[in-house]
Amino acid sequence: MNPVYLDNSATTPVDPLVMEFMLPFFTREFGNASSIHSFGQRARAAVEEARERLARLIGANSAEVIFTSGGTESDNTAIRGIAHQFKERGNHIITTRIEHPAVLASCAALEQEGFQVTYLSVDSAGRVDLQQLVDSITNKTTLISVMHANNEIGTMQPLEEICTMAHARGIRVHSDCVQTLGKVPVGMKTLPVDLASFSGHKLHGPKGIGALFVRKGVPLKPFMVGGSHERKRRAGTENVAGIVGFGKAAELAQQHLPDMATRVRGLRDRLQSRLTEIPGTALNGHPEFRVPHICNLSFEGTEGEGLLISLDLEGIAVSTGAACSSGSLEPSHVLLALGRDRRSVQGSLRFSLSRMTTGQDVDRVLEALPRIVQRIRSMGPSYSAP
Numbered sequence: 327m328n329p330v331y332l333d334n335s336a337t338t339p340v341d342p343l344v345m346e347f348m349l350p351f352f353t354r355e356f357g358n359a360s361s362i363h364s365f366g367q368r369a370r371a372a373v374e375e376a377r378e379r380l381a382r383l384i385g386a387n388s389a390e391v392i393f394t395s396g397g398t399e400s401d402n403t404a405i406r407g408i409a410h411q412f413k414e415r416g417n418h419i420i421t422t423r424i425e426h427p428a429v430l431a432s433c434a435a436l437e438q439e440g441f442q443v444t445y446l447s448v449d450s451a452g453r454v455d456l457q458q459l460v461d462s463i464t465n466k467t468t469l470i471s472v473m474h475a476n477n478e479i480g481t482m483q484p485l486e487e488i489c490t491m492a493h494a495r496g497i498r499v500h501s502d503c504v505q506t507l508g509k510v511p512v513g514m515k516t517l518p519v520d521l522a523s524f525s526g527h528k529l530h531g532p533k534g535i536g537a538l539f540v541r542k543g544v545p546l547k548p549f550m551v552g553g554s555h556e557r558k559r560r561a562g563t564e565n566v567a568g569i570v571g572f573g574k575a576a577e578l579a580q581q582h583l584p585d586m587a588t589r590v591r592g593l594r595d596r597l598q599s600r601l602t603e604i605p606g607t608a609l610n611g612h613p614e615f616r617v618p619h620i621c622n623l624s625f626e627g628t629e630g631e632g633l634l635i636s637l638d639l640e641g642i643a644v645s646t647g648a649a650c651s652s653g654s655l656e657p658s659h660v661l662l663a664l665g666r667d668r669r670s671v672q673g674s675l676r677f678s679l680s681r682m683t684t685g686q687d688v689d690r691v692l693e694a695l696p697r698i699v700q701r702i703r704s705m706g707p708s709y710s711a712p
């Protein structure tokens with residue numbers, strides 16, 4: 327039986343068209359994009375073409391796009407770069423408790439250096455409280471970093487309002503948009519953030535390539551220092567093949583946005599509504615303000631790891647949370663921040679779809695999971711149907 331892959335928030339399969347586009351850059355087009363000879367010029371042209379493609383997807387000017395090694399580096403660069411750039415003005419940063427570890431660890435590193443960080447709580451659906459945000463602002467605040475959509479539960483944040491509040495007070499806004507790029511429109515004209523992080527492998531591009539949008543006029547202290555690559559904003563020889571692949575993936579993602587908004591959302595909703603018919607099942611995340619490809623559910627009286635392994639034995643890949651924290655015995659910091667108790671956090675699964683997900687994939691989960699949940703519950707001591 328064909329495997330079913332519903333862990334697309336961890337990573338996505340590379341689109342064959344992307345791979346085909348990248349291949350020459352591993353063979354005959356191996357030039358260094360900084361070299362002056364024709365090998366270098368062709369590599370440079372390919373990098374700039376990819377930059378244009380990504381800029382088109384996000385409605386930016388290509389000069390506002392810096393290529394990095396991934397979402398993690400983009401988050402580090404944005405947060406630490408802005409904090410250090412404006413440290414004479416203030417040492418206070420605001421973020422949320424449900425950010426990706428790349429943001430949380432960047433903030434923790436700054437705390438070690440003497441910066442102060444406020445971690446906003448979220449409501450039971452994962453949205454930040456705008457009043458709490460305003461109340462947290464001080465005259466030392468230089469940066470607010472709030473993710474566009476959460477990678478575990480898919481909840482989207484009111485970024486436009488956050489930007490309005492921040493900009494009225496001269497504060498910069500960064501957003502981790504890794505889980506929204508290619509899933510919903512992410513336009514830098516309508517989303518007035520100063521900096522935004524992206525990652526290639528979440529939208530059928532290769533791993534190890536990402537980008538940081540830095541709005542024109544926003545000064546940023548470089549995080550990676552060395553040569554004068556990327557207009558002196560990110561040192562290091564460009565990953566030409568990765569950049570080319572990311573550019574192509576961005577172009578394809580743009581074409582598939584309507585499919586994400588209708589067909590993929592429809593598949594996710596069908597999966598969710600049928601699975602929530604299982605007694606003792608609850609949705610984690612906002613029912614409405616959510617990306618179309620993520621659904622996180624808690625199955626009372628189960629263990630997420632047990633469900634995951636049982637599904638895997640039937641050829642179905644899902645996750646218990648973020649890929650970067652799987653293997654850790656700690657319960658999800660995101661689900662705990664929603665106010666879920668530890669037991670319901672333990673019994674949760676994340677299903678994340680992509681434009682390559684089919685109705686048959688969803689049917690397979692719907693056939694297998696209710697049966698698995700029932701079996702696991704019958705083996706445990708604690709579950710009695712509500």
Ligand SMILES: Cc1ncc(COP(=O)(O)O)c(C=O)c1O
Nearest residue numbers: 396397398426477502504505525
């Ligand atoms: C929201 C979010 N931010 C950042 C990252 C890190 O991106 P990368 O794997 O490209 O370093 C991820 C990947 O899991 C993510 O989901």
